[in-house]
Amino acid sequence: xxxxxxxxxxxxxxxxxxxxxxxxxxxxxxGNFLVLRKQSLLADAISHAILPGLALAFLWTGSRQSxxxxxGAALVGVLCAVMTQWIRDSGKVDxxxxxxxxxxxxxxxxxxxxxxAADRVDLDPGCVLFGAIELTxxxxxxxxxxxxxxxxxxxxVVLVVNLLxxxxxxxxLSLTSFDPGLxxxxxxxxxxxxxxxxxxxAVTAVACFESVGNILVVAMFVVPPAxxxxxxxxxxxxxxxxxxxxxxxxxxxxxxxxxxxxxxGFASTTTAGMIAVVSGLGFVIALLISFRRAASARxxxxxx
Numbered sequence: 001x002x003x004x005x006x007x008x009x010x011x012x013x014x015x016x017x018x019x020x021x022x023x024x025x026x027x028x029x030x031g032n033f034l035v036l037r038k039q040s041l042l043a044d045a046i047s048h049a050i051l052p053g054l055a056l057a058f059l060w061t062g063s064r065q066s067x068x069x070x071x072g073a074a075l076v077g078v079l080c081a082v083m084t085q086w087i088r089d090s091g092k093v094d095x096x097x098x099x100x101x102x103x104x105x106x107x108x109x110x111x112x113x114x115x116x117a118a119d120r121v122d123l124d125p126g127c128v129l130f131g132a133i134e135l136t137x138x139x140x141x142x143x144x145x146x147x148x149x150x151x152x153x154x155x156x157v158v159l160v161v162n163l164l165x166x167x168x169x170x171x172x173l174s175l176t177s178f179d180p181g182l183x184x185x186x187x188x189x190x191x192x193x194x195x196x197x198x199x200x201x202a203v204t205a206v207a208c209f210e211s212v213g214n215i216l217v218v219a220m221f222v223v224p225p226a227x228x229x230x231x232x233x234x235x236x237x238x239x240x241x242x243x244x245x246x247x248x249x250x251x252x253x254x255x256x257x258x259x260x261x262x263x264x265g266f267a268s269t270t271t272a273g274m275i276a277v278v279s280g281l282g283f284v285i286a287l288l289i290s291f292r293r294a295a296s297a298r299x300x301x302x303x304x
Contacts, residue, residue, distance in 0.1 A: 051110025
């Protein structure tokens with residue numbers, strides 16, 4: 001499929017696609033281990049819970065500077081993960097219930113704080129849901145002789161950190177994801193590794209949140225890894241395939257957002273939402289493929 005259409009401007013759409021790919025790959029890398037640990041909802045919880053951190057950082061500093069808001073949101077994201085585990089370990093509720101309690105409470109607090117700040121800053125529920133990835137090329141910083149969007153630099157750093165973590169701790173992550181009890185027996189600090197994973201999930205969510213909003217953050221944490229899991233039983237292949245699927249969905253999703261609505265006489269739609277739709281369609285295709293493979297395996301088994 002050719003992406004160079006009349007509506008595609010590489011000076012604008014190219015940077016938007018790059019930002020979307022960086023977000024998708026960064027989230028997919030750590031999202032694999034959330035899916036394997038059956039903690040996918042935690043990505044949703046953290047991406048909601050960082051909202052009060054953003055609002056508090058603005059109310060405290062009176063500005064939308066990136067560093068204070070990034071720190072505030074990251075701290076609240078880590079707090080969400082810690083509180084979820086603490087409630088699960090010390091209370092008489094399961095992990096799903098503890099996540100539900102924590103993230104709904106923090107998200108509601110964030111909405112209240114946003115209403116408090118609404119007359120002073122451009123923070124609103126629409127921005128929270130869809131982000132502003134279309135504005136990526138408007139916030140440029142100098143990098144040597146080149147002008148690069150600020151969010152691209154931020155997401156590039158997050159991607160490198162996540163990649164180093166996954167590659168460097170791949171054996172430990174594999175063991176703690178499939179058999180945490182055995183990992184503890186062999187001397188691996190499963191809880192510490194889990195906390196480090198949660199910190200990276202929170203930082204990734206914060207880095208992606210400003211540009212792509214809540215919808216795409218959650219989708220990229222869960223959908224590409226879940227799709228890859230349907231297509232392979234190898235963890236290494238699953239991690240690599242999820243990154244590829246996320247990147248492809250990011251590019252095709254932005255292309256579809258500016259092109260497909262025009263086929264029906266409408267204006268372009270939100271890129272973040274369309275990327276999530278493309279990811280979902282990819283999952284459906286993978287699900288149909290897995291059904292067909294399972295049916296073929298059963299047929300061969302019956303003949304044998």
